[in-house]
Amino acid sequence: MKNIPKKHRRLSLDEKFKFSCHKGLHCFITCCNDINIFLTPYDVLRMRRAAGLSSGEFLKRYTIALLGDEGLPLVVLKMIEDENKSCPFVMPDGCRIYEDRPWSCRMYPIFPASSKEEGFLIEEKPSCLGSKEEKQWTIEEWKKDEGIYIYDKMNESYKEITFNDYFQSNKLDSGRAKMLYNACYDIDEFKKFIFETRFFDIYDVENEVIEKIKEDEEELLSFGYGWIRFNLFSEDTLKLKDKEMDSLLRSKREEGIKPCY
Numbered sequence: 001m002k003n004i005p006k007k008h009r010r011l012s013l014d015e016k017f018k019f020s021c022h023k024g025l026h027c028f029i030t031c032c033n034d035i036n037i038f039l040t041p042y043d044v045l046r047m048r049r050a051a052g053l054s055s056g057e058f059l060k061r062y063t064i065a066l067l068g069d070e071g072l073p074l075v076v077l078k079m080i081e082d083e084n085k086s087c088p089f090v091m092p093d094g095c096r097i098y099e100d101r102p103w104s105c106r107m108y109p110i111f112p113a114s115s116k117e118e119g120f121l122i123e124e125k126p127s128c129l130g131s132k133e134e135k136q137w138t139i140e141e142w143k144k145d146e147g148i149y150i151y152d153k154m155n156e157s158y159k160e161i162t163f164n165d166y167f168q169s170n171k172l173d174s175g176r177a178k179m180l181y182n183a184c185y186d187i188d189e190f191k192k193f194i195f196e197t198r199f200f201d202i203y204d205v206e207n208e209v210i211e212k213i214k215e216d217e218e219e220l221l222s223f224g225y226g227w228i229r230f231n232l233f234s235e236d237t238l239k240l241k242d243k244e245m246d247s248l249l250r251s252k253r254e255e256g257i258k259p260c261y
């Protein structure tokens with residue numbers, strides 16, 4: 001239990017916790033201000049859809065993007081510059097994008113103990129009256145109720161990129177950092193890139209997949225992850241149209257040689 005601040009308690013998987021957040025509580029919406037909310041690509045996809053904006057406009061208006069040590073993007077929700085530093089989506093009657101609120105807002109008051117181990121902590125703040133309510137949940141029940149499983153699935157694919165061993169010895173240059181940011185976060189820009197350039201002359205993508213990524217943003221995001229893995233980690237996630245080049249890359253992969261793109 002070391003390194004766990006006192007207000008966080010470890011929960012076992014079958015342990016129940018009390019929580020209910022609803023209008024009528026004195027604390028209602030007081031927690032939706034002055035907070036750091038890191039956004040995953042899937043958070044941004046859902047939030048910008050709810051806001052009815054292009055990904056570029058959403059990112060510009062509502063986020064701050066920083067670069068981590070490895071050149072990976074850190075995208076944070078930008079609070080309004082009012083006296084409370086309010087979340088731009090908080091309204092007197094609740095969250096304006098409730099159905100598409102980000103992962104960390106859904107998970108609250110529980111969160112993973114760390115990115116490397118299974119296990120959860122619960123935050124128990126006296127100011128949050130939700131934990132004084134009678135309704136009880138296991139972690140599984142909570143995740144189901146809050147619609148977290150689709151977020152976990154999409155976020156896991158992103159985690160497989162950001163936790164790749166590649167970053168133990170490589171830092172992205174600005175071109176690759178931009179490539180990763182666009183494919184993961186600025187999905188409209190990525191869509192333009194693949195549909196308005198010679199992308200499909202270079203990559204051998206089945207028509208069925210092309211049709212799917214044209215219509216379905218979740219599919220497009222997953223396709224973007226595959227494209228990043230192909231380009232950064234030399235994984236076998238895409239095929240090239242140039243058969244000679246494709247088999248050369250394959251044999252290099254088998255020999256464990258990472259080509260330089």
Ligand code: SF4
Nearest residue numbers: 021027029031128130
């Ligand atoms: S119960 Fe907790 S999470 Fe809900 S509004 Fe109050 S402080 Fe926020």
Ligand code: SF4
Nearest residue numbers: 032087089090095105
């Ligand atoms: S996104 Fe919604 S739930 Fe999350 S802090 Fe903002 S208003 Fe609150």
